[in-house]
Amino acid sequence: MGNITGDQALVKKINTSIILNTIIRFAPLSRAKLSELTGLNKATVSNLVQELVDNHLVQEIGPGESSGGRKPRMLLFNGKAGYAVGVEIRLKQMVAVLTDLEGSIVAEQECLLEQHDVSSVLSKLIEMTEQLMELVPTSHYRIVGVGIGVPGMVDHNGTVLFAPNLGWEMVPLQKLLEDAIGVPVTIDNEANAGAQGELRFGAGRDVQHLLYISAGSGIGSGIIINGELYKGARGYAGETGHMSIEADGKVCSCGNRGCWELYASEKTYESSSTPLPARRTSELVRYAEQGHVGTIDHFSEIGRFIGIGLTNLVNSFNPQSVVIGGPLSDAREWIEKTMQQVVSQRTLPYHRERMEIRFAELGSRSTVIGAAYLAISQFLGPVRVSMIGN
Secondary structure, eight states, rough: OOOOOHHHHHHHHHHHHHHHHHHHHHSOOOOOHHHHHHHHOOHHHHHHHHHHHHHSSEEEEOOOSSSSSSSSSEEEEEEEGGGGEEEEEESSSSEEEEEEETOEEEEEEEEEOOOSSHHHHHHHHHHHHHHTTOOOSSSOOOEEEEEESSSSSSOOSSOOEETTTTTTTEOOOHHHHHHHHOOOEEEEEEEHHHHHHHHHHHHHTOSSSSSEEEEEESEEEEEETTTOOOOOOSSOOTTTTGGGGGGTTOBOSSSSBBBTHHHHTTTHEEEESSSOSSSHHHHHHHHHHHHHHHHHHHHHHHHHHHHHHHHHHHHHHHSSSSESSGGGGGGHHHHHHHHEEEEEHHHHHHHHHOOOOEOOGGGHHHHHHHHHHHHHHHHOOOOTTTTTTO
């Protein structure tokens, strides 16, 4: 027998989470509808809803439609009860947002990153986070936490184990930042954060099997299976930028050869056979818009190589949907055609059926909004909505 009171507390926590997530997803809805959707009895629903109302997370609005008799009161999620900060650490800059509990952006900031040593990055991180925390509107919970998306491998303690593009190893980032700002901090790989952003607020809503590809200074993937982020045995899944697509190809800083990201990311700007007019995606997009042939050809070649890596992933994971995000998603217009051609020529026909490749709805903001969501979900409790509404 387990510890009965402990078990009861856990069951209550899970039920509260199911109720809250159902309200978030299907509001406005009545208590009766909530009971029907969650399969929980009316008394449980009433008690837990009352607690959520007392805790300012759920609010009631006037009567809804009634099937006769007194009209029911409708429940809504109170997204303005608190706020979160989301940060994305990229190679050349750091981007941060302040969002409400529904992922809507209230304020936004970015700064350039010249130095990558831990103390320089940390002091900029503290400065940006504190500036955004000062902008929090009056609310019951004020700031519920800070979430950070990092280009590297992160363990469950929020330690950055390895971030080759930043030159970091074993950096206890969560602890360093929590000690400095005094609010809860959650850290994950930037592609996992981007996948969460798209799953909750973007192109991945209502998708159970999603591959999110973050294409920027490197390539990472967030893998969603059955509505949950797949992290692998030790939490490091999704390092797809380092799968070999050329067996004896270029040497990569990770120690492997022919890595996907050497051919399909912003790393190609340095190694391009024809010199490019700029080294940043945002600037190159402007050249492409003006019809600069070399830039357009370079983007379509990146598209071809993105397609080759995608073929391997689609054949491996059989997703419902693939979402392309990260800085390179802004070059969609010149990447998409060659990418789709390769995928349709090379993937197995049954995998291709009914699978769609989309670009991130949140654009290059998927990760930073997903990072804020990391903090929000820590605050709201475990999210397991995959059991309902499908």
